[in-house]
Amino acid sequence: xxxxxxxxxxxxxxxxxxxxxxxxxxxxxxxxxxxxxxxxxxxxxxxxxxxxxxxxxxxxxxxxxxxxxxxxxxxxxxxxxxxxxxxxxxxxxxxxxxxxxxxxxxxxxxx
Amino acid sequence: xxxxxxxxxxxxxxxxxxxxxxxxxxxxxxxxxxxxxxxxxxxxxxxxxxxxxxxxxxxxxxxxxxxxxxxxxxxxxxxxxxxxxxxxxxxxxxxxxxxxxxxxxxxxxxxx
Numbered sequence: 001x002x003x004x005x006x007x008x009x010x011x012x013x014x015x016x017x018x019x020x021x022x023x024x025x026x027x028x029x030x031x032x033x034x035x036x037x038x039x040x041x042x043x044x045x046x047x048x049x050x051x052x053x054x055x056x057x058x059x060x061x062x063x064x065x066x067x068x069x070x071x072x073x074x075x076x077x078x079x080x081x082x083x084x085x086x087x088x089x090x091x092x093x094x095x096x097x098x099x100x101x102x103x104x105x106x107x108x109x110x111x
Numbered sequence: 112x113x114x115x116x117x118x119x120x121x122x123x124x125x126x127x128x129x130x131x132x133x134x135x136x137x138x139x140x141x142x143x144x145x146x147x148x149x150x151x152x153x154x155x156x157x158x159x160x161x162x163x164x165x166x167x168x169x170x171x172x173x174x175x176x177x178x179x180x181x182x183x184x185x186x187x188x189x190x191x192x193x194x195x196x197x198x199x200x201x202x203x204x205x206x207x208x209x210x211x212x213x214x215x216x217x218x219x220x221x222x223x
Contacts, residue, residue, distance in 0.1 A: 006153075009151070033211060033212075035212075041216075042201060042214040042215065042216050042217050043154070043201070043212075043214050044214070045211055045212065045213070048211055088153065088154065090212075098156075098159065099205075099212065101146075101153055101154040101156075102153060103151070103152065103153035104153045104154075
């Protein structure tokens with residue numbers, strides 16, 4: 001079945017360091033979405049990428065969608081303690097309305 | 112306010128009891144979803160519905176049941192057949208075309 005793999009599972013960084021999480025799908029995706037879940041909270045939509053090779057930025061966050069629409073990455077420049085949480089990628093596959101979530105990367109930032 | 116409302120936030124259940132988790136949305140979304148979250152496991156899809164009176168099994172549907180009698184509501188019943196029901200349950204609604212999801216705040220179920 002369709003799968004979305006996400007690495008690393010955990011990442012611990014010192015404040016100011018960069019952070020990257022990667023997603024890889026076994027099949028071509030219609031789009032890829034990224035969500036952030038703060039500790040004790042619920043996932044919140046960050047962004048959606050649709051086009052092959054697309055790059056989008058939100059302040060210190062850079063999102064990329066691969067040329068083959070099978071992989072994606074989220075890069076945070078100069079992390080802050082407010083970036084703490086779990087970041088999930090989710091790919092929209094061939095089944096309409098069905099998102100396939102990665103297992104998430106739990107980011108810890110120490111001051 | 113527009114959004115997704117889940118209730119209850121916390122629920123305790125004795126083994127052998129069924130329990131129903133409520134999920135209501137006023138975003139006028141056609142699609143609704145139930146996910147289960149366990150530590151280190153990410154989000155696992157239990158059931159989803161793209162239209163009223165229709166729903167599909169996700170990856171871990173065994174021991175759960177749902178109904179979709181109204182567009183706004185998608186309750187989840189955790190039956191006594193679910194072997195490890197203690198978990199954090201998340202409901203979401205979304206657009207069928209893009210798949211973007213809006214999550215409720217979750218319901219934490221503990222089986223004693």
